[in-house]
Every structure is written in structure tokens, then in C-alpha cells.
Amino acid sequence: MTSADMPNTDMPNTGEAKTPMANTLDQSIAQKQHGRIAALLGNQTFWVFIAVLLACLFLSVSTDSFATTKNLYNITRNVTFVAIIALGMTVVIISGGIDLSVGSVLCLCSMVLAVTMHAGYSIEIGIAAAIGTALLVGAFNGILIAYLGFPPFVVTLGMLSVARSLAMVASNNTVVFEFGPDHDKLLALGGGAWLFGIANPVLYMLVLAILTGFVLRWTRFGRHVFAIGGNERAATLTGVPVKPIKVAVYMISALSAGIAGIVQTGWLGAVTTNIGAGMELQVIAAAVIGGADLAGGVGTALGALVGAALIEVIRNSLGLLGINAFWQGAFIGGAIILAVLFDRVRNFRQND
Amino acid sequence: MLREGEGRVPVLELANISKHFGAIQAVNDVSLSLEAGEVVGLMGDNGAGKSTLVKMIAGNFRPSHGTMRMDGADLVMHKPVEARRHGIEIVHQDLALCNNLTAAENVFLGRELRRGFGPFGILDYPAMNRRAGQIFAELKSETRPRDLVRQMSGGQRQAVAIARTRLTDAKIVLMDEPTAAISVRQIAEVLNLIRRLRDHGIAVALISHRMPDVFDVADRVIVMRRGRKVADKRIADSSPEEVTGLITGAIESA
Numbered sequence: 001m002t003s004a005d006m007p008n009t010d011m012p013n014t015g016e017a018k019t020p021m022a023n024t025l026d027q028s029i030a031q032k033q034h035g036r037i038a039a040l041l042g043n044q045t046f047w048v049f050i051a052v053l054l055a056c057l058f059l060s061v062s063t064d065s066f067a068t069t070k071n072l073y074n075i076t077r078n079v080t081f082v083a084i085i086a087l088g089m090t091v092v093i094i095s096g097g098i099d100l101s102v103g104s105v106l107c108l109c110s111m112v113l114a115v116t117m118h119a120g121y122s123i124e125i126g127i128a129a130a131i132g133t134a135l136l137v138g139a140f141n142g143i144l145i146a147y148l149g150f151p152p153f154v155v156t157l158g159m160l161s162v163a164r165s166l167a168m169v170a171s172n173n174t175v176v177f178e179f180g181p182d183h184d185k186l187l188a189l190g191g192g193a194w195l196f197g198i199a200n201p202v203l204y205m206l207v208l209a210i211l212t213g214f215v216l217r218w219t220r221f222g223r224h225v226f227a228i229g230g231n232e233r234a235a236t237l238t239g240v241p242v243k244p245i246k247v248a249v250y251m252i253s254a255l256s257a258g259i260a261g262i263v264q265t266g267w268l269g270a271v272t273t274n275i276g277a278g279m280e281l282q283v284i285a286a287a288v289i290g291g292a293d294l295a296g297g298v299g300t301a302l303g304a305l306v307g308a309a310l311i312e313v314i315r316n317s318l319g320l321l322g323i324n325a326f327w328q329g330a331f332i333g334g335a336i337i338l339a340v341l342f343d344r345v346r347n348f349r350q351n352d
Numbered sequence: 353m354l355r356e357g358e359g360r361v362p363v364l365e366l367a368n369i370s371k372h373f374g375a376i377q378a379v380n381d382v383s384l385s386l387e388a389g390e391v392v393g394l395m396g397d398n399g400a401g402k403s404t405l406v407k408m409i410a411g412n413f414r415p416s417h418g419t420m421r422m423d424g425a426d427l428v429m430h431k432p433v434e435a436r437r438h439g440i441e442i443v444h445q446d447l448a449l450c451n452n453l454t455a456a457e458n459v460f461l462g463r464e465l466r467r468g469f470g471p472f473g474i475l476d477y478p479a480m481n482r483r484a485g486q487i488f489a490e491l492k493s494e495t496r497p498r499d500l501v502r503q504m505s506g507g508q509r510q511a512v513a514i515a516r517t518r519l520t521d522a523k524i525v526l527m528d529e530p531t532a533a534i535s536v537r538q539i540a541e542v543l544n545l546i547r548r549l550r551d552h553g554i555a556v557a558l559i560s561h562r563m564p565d566v567f568d569v570a571d572r573v574i575v576m577r578r579g580r581k582v583a584d585k586r587i588a589d590s591s592p593e594e595v596t597g598l599i600t601g602a603i604e605s606a
Contacts, residue, residue, distance in 0.1 A: 217475040220464050223453070230450030237448040238516070239433055239462035297452035304453055 088256025096296025101159035103279035134258025142247030190266020229296030367416035393566035396576035411435035506534030
């Protein structure tokens with residue numbers, strides 16, 4: 001996954017050879033040799049990853065409770081829901097858009113699943129209904145944005161409100177915790193650990209991350225998403241089917257929220273109408289910390305996971321270190337700003 | 353520059369082309385032809401109808417009246433994609449490049465090479481880099497396929513945009529103000545790129561405001577004023593002063 005992801009992250013690799021006129025052959029050769037290491041050192045995802053490792057190392061030494069099987073199991077599982085949606089969000093951000101509706105879509109899809117199964121339908125039908133709902137919401141967002149020219153911020157802000165409201169309507173604002181005949185199957189799906197004791201949600205996350213990384217790097221669709229984020233007009237002029245791709249991008253984002261909703265329902269064993277509230281900001285934070293650029297054209301699947309991991313490690317560590325939970329927001333916000341600061345500093349150097 | 357007496361056939365012939373938008377007559381009864389291996393400078397003031405004319409050749413607009421013929425056959429296009437299919441390539445004024453992609457990725461944007469089976473094929477980066485490298489070598493440009501366009505000079509960016517036209521067997525390349533926003537040294541580079549295209553037997557239509565460039569590289573100059581063609585003559589038989597007069601209207605026609 002790493003090798004498949006790395007080339008996408010890149011901002012320009014080196015500081016030299018930036019001024020147009022000075023691009024001589026010697027410099028080019030020098031640049032080639034330093035390219036690989038420089039690319040790594042100039043990579044935001046790499047530094048965030050190092051930060052996660054250092055934090056884990058520090059916590060393992062300074063607390064007894066961090067490096068326990070139970071805590072690591074908890075962390076990895078908690079990461080997944082934000083991380084899965086961050087994968088979809090990263091695709092949207094690369095295309096130059098934003099999706100604020102994901103938290104509400106997660107809630108709506110969970111509720112559709114819960115209500116369908118509660119009514120006595122099988123888990124397959126429940127999941128199909130939830131996925132169908134996600135795709136429908138995503139297509140609605142995408143069509144308004146791509147074909148009617150709505151700003152993504154506005155459409156998805158509207159959907160944030162609409163989707164949660166629909167979830168309340170669907171459930172009459174009650175908590176659903178009985179899922180009909182396939183109740184146990186659903187709980188196993190989300191709460192089990194079918195492979196080597198790794199929590200199921202983590203497995204789903206890894207599979208989805210590999211899939212996303214592959215699509216972004218190795219398919220035409222992936223290249224076109226980057227092209228749209230880099231220069232939408234250029235993409236249109238060169239014959240890239242910009243509008244259908246934009247619709248697909250918002251469907252992917254909603255789908256990732258739907259999948260996270262299904263898995264989370266199985267894990268929690270209950271659905272309330274306030275799950276996923278405010279989640280969109282955590283998800284966007286994870287994507288941005290992981291190196292996605294809100295201006296579009298830059299981002300990786302690996303970055304989404306690493307960003308989500310950093311947020312969860314911060315949250316977890318504050319608890320373990322006995323720091324007042326009220327500080328959480330300050331630390332996570334600081335991480336967002338710090339992560340992007342690296343990128344800024346690098347750009348300043350290059351532009352000089 | 354034009355070698356006489358080789359019996360060239362026109363690649364593209366426009367006969368009595370007009371285009372109006374409502375009451376506005378943008379292009380009025382223009383006939384012209386482009387020949388293989390010829391660079392034609394298309395000049396005129398803002399609003400003279402140059403871009404409307406070019407957009408009809410590029411498939412963006414359909415002419416209100418008149419016919420276009422390519423290699424002797426009628427040419428009717430509804431979409432820009434069809435122009436490309438007919439061997440007409442356009443280098444847009446803003447070059448239509450994505451800064452966040454490499455040179456090769458930009459060259460192949462919308463026409464990526466894949467290997468593997470049908471719809472499941474994965475992108476073939478080595479082949480794209482190789483082919484883009486060959487094209488840059490043909491164009492004698494120092495552009496490297498794996499470099500990000502963000503890092504490139506104006507001349508190199510032009511080379512990337514022009515390289516796109518070499519992917520297929522283009523017969524006509526329309527260039528919209530390729531030298532408008534770059535340095536003097538890079539202009540020389542771009543004019544050389546245009547000569548390379550001509551050497552490949554491609555008809556190049558060069559839309560430009562810059563008199564020296566047109567007189568440097570073009571074989572023929574066509575001047576438009578207020579939607580009409582007011583001159584169409586060999587560069588050798590004209591002068592910058594005459595063309596300036598034609599553009600402004602000081603000289604009625606030539």
C-alpha cells in the first residue's frame with residue numbers, strides 16, 4: 001500500500017530547480033539522485049506517521065496501560081470509523097470538493113439498517129437498503145454539485161441537516177437495539193474478530209484503504225480525480241468526463257459513510273439519532289492531517305489512515321496520562337495546524 | 353520558407369463560413385484553406401472573429417452558414433471531442449495543464465494508456481513516460497516526463513501542451529496565443545516547437561497578437577477585421593507595417 005500511495009502525496013520534491021531558468025542538466029541529475037529521500041522528507045504523511053510512532057513509543061514507556069492488548073485493540077477499533085470515512089473524504093478533497101454530510105449520512109444509513117432489520121428483514125436486505133440509501137444521498141449531492149453548479153459546501157451542509165432529520169423520521173427518534181432475526185449476525189459483523197484476533201472493523205478499514213489507494217493510483221478514474229482537483233477546466237478541455245466523475249466522487253464519500261455506519265451499528269449494538277454528530281469535522285481533520293490539500297489535487301489513502309490514527313492516539317493518550325478531557329479539542333486542533341504548518345514551511349522554502 | 357511548386361493539397365478548406373450569435377455577426381463569409389506542413393498566422397484585433405473562427409474549427413461552435421471540408425470530405429462536428437477524432441488538436445491559451453500531475457500524466461490526460469484486461473486494466477506509467485519522453489525528444493525539448501508541471505518553465509509547459517497534439521496523427525494544430533505570457537527566451541523555444549510540428553507535415557494555425565512571432569515562423573498570414581477576412585497572403589509578400597494597417601483598418605484590404 002505504501003508504495004502505491006507515495007507518489008500521489010508529493011508536492012515538489014526538492015527546493016532547488018524551482019526557478020524556471022536555472023533548470024540545467026546538472027541540477028536535474030542532482031535532483032534525481034536526491035529525489036527519493038527528499039520526497040520522503042518532504043512528505044507530510046511521513047512526518048505525521050513519525051509523530052504517531054513517537055507518541056506510541058512515549059506512551060508505552062511512560063504508562064503501563066498503553067501497550068496492553070486491550071488498549072491497542074480499543075485504539076485500532078476506534079480509529080476505524082473515522083478512518084473509513086476519511087478515505088471517502090480524501091477522494092472528495094482531492095477532487096477539490098468537500099462533503100460535510102458524512103456524519104449525518106452515517107446516522108441515516110445506520111438507522112435505515114436498524115429499522116429494516118428491526119422490521120424482520122434479513123441482514124442482507126438491511127445492508128442493501130443502507131448502501132442504497134448512501135448511494136442515493138451521494139448521487140443527489142453529486143448531481144447538484146456537478147450538473148447544477150452548486151458549491152459543494154452548501155449542498156452537503158444542507159444534506160447534513162436533511163439526512164439527520166430523515167434518520168429521526170425513520171426511527172421516530174427512538175433508540176433501536178433489536179435487529180430482528182439476524183441480530184446476532186449483525187453484532188458479529190461489527191463486533192467480532194474473525195482473523196488473528198484483529199477487530200473486524202480494522203480489517204474492513206485495511207481492505208477499503210488498499211482499494212482506495214489502488215483506485216487513486218492505478219486507474220483512469222483515480223488520475224481524473226486528481227486532474228479535476230488540480231485544474232478542472234484543463235480536465236474538461238482534455239476530454240475528461242468531469243461531471244460523471246464528480247458525481248461518483250460524492251457517491252464514494254457517502255458510501256464510505258454508509259459502510260462505517262453499518263459496521264458501527266454492529267459494533268455498538270444500538271443506533272441513536274445522534275451518532276455521527278460532528279463527525280464530519282473529525283473526518284476532515286484526519287484527511288487534512290494526513291496530507292490532503294483542501295485546495296484540491298493532493299491526498300492519499302494512507303494519509304487518511306495515518307491522520308485518523310494520530311487523532312485517536314492523541315485522544316487515547318490524554319485519557320491515559322490523566323489530562324483533563326477538556327483539553328482534547330486543543331490538542332487535536334493543534335495537530336491539525338501543526339501538520340499543515342509543515343506543508344506551508346516547505347512551500348515557503350520552495351517559493352524563495 | 354514555403355517551398356514552391358510541390359502541389360500541396362489543402363487539409364482543411366473553409367468555404368463562405370459565417371457565424372452569428374443572435375444579431376451579432378461574429379464571422380462573416382470567410383473562406384480559407386490550410387495546407388499540410390504550413391504555418392498560418394491568424395491575426396486580428398480583439399473581437400475580430402479569430403476565436404470564433406477557431407472555435408468552429410475546434411468543434412465548439414457550428415457555423416451558421418458555409419461548409420468546412422477536410423481532405424476533400426465534408427466536416428460536420430457537434431462536440432470538441434469529434435475534432436480530435438478528425439485529427440484537429442488545439443493548444444489552449446492557458447495550456448489546460450494540471451500543476452499537480454507530471455508532464456507525462458498531463459500529456460496523456462483523458463487518453464491514459466492501460467495494460468491488462470479491458471475495463472480492469474491498470475495505468476501503464478512506464479509506457480506513458482517512455483512515449484512522452486520520445487515526443488519531448490522529437491520536439492527537442494528538455495522536458496522530462498516524470499517532472500511535475502508545477503516545477504516547469506513557461507517554455508516547458510508549452511512543450512507539454514504541444515506534446516499532446518503528437519499523441520495521435522494530428523493533421524491540424526490550432527495554437528491560441530502560445531507566446532502571450534512567456535519570456536523572450538522561451539518564445540524562441542516555442543517557435544522552434546512550432547517549426548517541428550510543421551516539419552512533421554502538420555498544418556499549424558497560429559493565433560497571435562505578436563507581429564514578430566508571426567513574421568518569424570509563419571508561411572502565410574490571414575488578417576481578420578470585424579468578422580471578415582481582409583488579407584490572406586504570403587509572409588514574403590507582406591510586411592509588419594502592412595499587417596498592422598490591415599488589423600487597425602488603416603488599410604482596407606490586401
